[in-house]
Amino acid sequence: MNARKGGLVAGRFDTEVRQSSLVWLPDGEEFEWVAQRMARLVGDANRDRFRFVLDGFEERTQLASYGPGHYYNWHIDRGRGAVAGRRKLTLSVQLTDPAGYLGGELELNADGHPFQAPRDQGTMVVFAAHTIHRVAPVISGNRLSLVAWVHGPDFV
Numbered sequence: 001m002n003a004r005k006g007g008l009v010a011g012r013f014d015t016e017v018r019q020s021s022l023v024w025l026p027d028g029e030e031f032e033w034v035a036q037r038m039a040r041l042v043g044d045a046n047r048d049r050f051r052f053v054l055d056g057f058e059e060r061t062q063l064a065s066y067g068p069g070h071y072y073n074w075h076i077d078r079g080r081g082a083v084a085g086r087r088k089l090t091l092s093v094q095l096t097d098p099a100g101y102l103g104g105e106l107e108l109n110a111d112g113h114p115f116q117a118p119r120d121q122g123t124m125v126v127f128a129a130h131t132i133h134r135v136a137p138v139i140s141g142n143r144l145s146l147v148a149w150v151h152g153p154d155f156v
């Protein structure tokens, strides 16, 4: 793996790493039900699996759109900044019917064996924010995802 391409070089955000378009969901009542549903599911996942100390969502939810040729190369979401450095869980909701695009797999590599996340529409994938992952290039169609992070104090 190429660390530069993988986006592991601090503070860089360039098109070698990512091509997609994104918007941030606004605060407010309209999307409150989405936030609540995500919070409930991630709470369950954390209780069952991760058992991380968490203290909430500190960033807006991201709606990303990947068209043909778009991708997000291997990277981790836990960064160095005041907020990104507190990311502990990543969650990604598959918004698009899998029949609507080719390619665009969300892949995780927690242990040396890449794993393809389920594509089923409505699935929420939860993983540790320090897990290396990518979105493979979309070949045709369009993939939409909702991505949010849950934050908490340092692992010690």
Ligand SMILES: O=C(O)CCC(=O)C(=O)O
Residues within 6 Å of the ligand: 062, 064, 072, 077, 092, 093, 106, 133, 134, 135, 145, 147
């Ligand atoms: O689109 C996705 O499912 C994941 C995107 C991603 O890795 C990110 O925004 O950090």
Ligand SMILES: [Fe+2]
Residues within 6 Å of the ligand: 075, 076, 077, 090, 133
């Ligand atoms: Fe990511």
